[in-house]
Amino acid sequence: MSENAYLSVHSLTKYIKRKFEADPYLRNVFVKGELSNVKIHPSGHIYFTLKDDKSRIQSAMFRSAAGSLKFKPEEGMNVLITGDVNVYESSGQYQLYVQSMQPDGVGALYLAYEQLKKTLAKEGLFDARWKQRLPALPQKIGVITAQSGAAIRDICSTLERRYPLAEICLFPAIVQGPQAAPSVVRALELAESHGSIDVLILGRGGGSIEDLWAFNEEAVARAIFSCRIPIISAVGHETDTTIADFVADMRAPTPTAAAELAVPSREELFERILERKRSIYISLSNQIKHERKRLTTFRQSYPLQFPERLYRPFTEKLSGLDDRLLRSRNELTANRKAEHNRLDRMLSFYSPLQRIKEEDRNLKLVNERMTRAIQSELRNKTEQFGSAIRMLKALNPLEVMERGFSIAYKDGTVANSIIGLEIGETLQVRMQDGIVESEIKSITMKDEEEK
Template sequence: MIGNNYLSVNSLTKYIKRKFDADPYLRNVFVKGELSNVKIHPSGHIYFTLKDDKSRIQSAMFRTAASNLKFKPEEGMNVLITGDVSVYEASGQYQLYVQSMQPDGVGSLYLAYEQLKTELAKEGLFDMKWKQSLPLLPRTIGVITAQSGAALRDICSTIQRRYPLASIVLFPAIVQGPQAAPSIVQSIRQALEHGSIDVLIIGRGGGSIEDLWAFNEEQVARAIFSCRIPTISAVGHETDTTIADLVADMRAPTPTAAAELAVPSREELFERILDRKRSIYTAFSNQIKHERKRLTHYKQSYPLQFPERLYRPFTERLSGLDNRLVRMRSELTSARLADHARLERMLLFYSPNHKIREGIRNNSLLTERLTRAIHQELRNKNERFNTFVRMMKAVNPMDIMDRGFSIVYKDGSVANSVTDLHIGEGVQIKLQDGLVDSVITAIKADVKEDEK
């Protein structure tokens, strides 16, 4: 019976928990203190110890309440908390269940801004090495902003005035409120999928930090950093600086200024073209003058006055190389032929039938020499015979008469002179084909040159 008067630990704990839960002073408690042992669970729950210089209490902030935080709880941070006090049955400890939390002494949005800024800066998202250059002559400008906002009107009117050749593609987005950040990220993805956007302007008009907070969200910052399109951030007024401004490739103080950065001015382009035209004309004129001077100088130079002297050394060198090539080829051929003959002789010398072949070769050589000698001797004898025949024909009187000559005989002897003949004497004239008897009727002697 005595044992029935004792409570179990669980019963006692539940009783104490009901007492805590029934106490109205333990509901919606406002507590301030310092955060310690902060643990952010992957599920989204946050567990920590809230303390002051004298006491501490275990605290928990579940995912639903933690999702509304604008900053990240950190060790040593002084905070203002609203929540309920109850008992955690498993350990029998009382703890504070936090419903809301804000920094003590500084705004939660500002603290969240500074925390994310520090984190992204450590990762290098603000480094200039990642910044993309804006194209000089963009064809298509993408704009992410509210469809009915004044920012869109300012951007469109500025682009049409400065550079009407560019087309504008609007990717409407929610720019204020809880749905703003996902909407902006989705619009950035649509711009990337479009495929022909040259410059992307992301922004909205001015407002409070709460109004501009979507552009301080981490998901927006990372989407802008990952965007392959050169991006201009134009959020708020000149004094407003958001995380999007720091991550973007270029920051504009206003939407109008963003449009001016995105496209060139027609007047500036015309002036630049004229300047470029003048520069090109001047450069070409100077180049032509310079080349003319060079041409005149070259015309008057010694090599062009005597061009043959310019290439004469090369011609001589070519001739020398050609002769050297011919000589080397001849020498190389002779050397190879000599080597071949030497090897052939060696092969013949060391051959078993060398003597027989040598005898046959000598016999052939001697036969050939004898034949040549006999032929030569016959030719010599024939030439001598022909020479004698020609000589005999030359002195043969009969051959002379074939050419119209005749011989005069007196008393059977040849008459050599007119002094041997007298008028009325009979003579015989020998012709080619016969003998003629004649009587001398007149004699005419030739007058010699010395008697004239």
């Protein structure tokens, strides 16, 4: 067979891929199975294996489709999938490309709700230690809900009926649809930046889980948790429970109930004031009776019936202290006067002018002694310096040369002996005013010269 009859691997794979694409039964297929080897790529793509008890198929869900998922695919989850089957050319494997996915047996929104609830509970966002107490008598009440609707009407009418002193500040928000969650987050931020809101009511009327889904979004939950204003969540009816209800500082079954929780009742306040008034009246009456009884007891006491006997010992003691004070004053005055006379005599004996003259004479004597000592020391040092100069001058070899002496050098070293010198060598002779070179003609020992 000719070599041209053989197909390349790439050509064969492309042919099979075209077959897959041409088969209408492989488009928009509905498959159910169990997720395995789930990998969520940072780019947003999801790769996994879809399997049952007999087979498995590699699957991919690209970011454009994965972005619409309300839940997070997890290992072992049973799902219902819609997608296309095609060939991945690089590996030559057929693969399921997923367009939509939902949990098998439970709704996608409910699964997403449970997953987020579990995550936030693990992080501690539902813990009671983070819950803020509602103010007893709020001055400004913020309301985050739709600008028009039954919720805001119910809240306003309830607040006006129960506690008309409170000021209502509406922060309108979209509470349904894809833009609801960002709108609620912005309203929370705006309410917190207002700076004077005492309590916030976050709510809307009832509806399906899809209608209430904005209050199950993670962004809304974290915004509620971060808000420093106490928040009452009132989303839906009494049977509806959202993530916002768990994160908020208090949950109310309806918007009307939230308004009742936010403020005290006017009738209850009046009753509390009257009760406090009665309590104060009874307390003061009992106190007055008690003080009157004490006053009667004091009036009938022995000291108050004979008051002069009460202060007589103190009068006698005061008189004795007065005598002691007078004696002490006289003694102190006499002692101070004697001391003053003694000091006056000493001051007249030691005249300040006489002391100054005497110290001046002492200062002149000290100056004269110091001058003589310095002059004597200076003469001694001058003589020592002159002696040292004369000695240095006597030892200076140049002075010796001036008297006719010279110094012989051999190779830069002083030749102070004939040992080591040979006839014919050249010596450098340093004289007073220069250096001459001389050649050794003869060498005579000192002993031979004496002979």
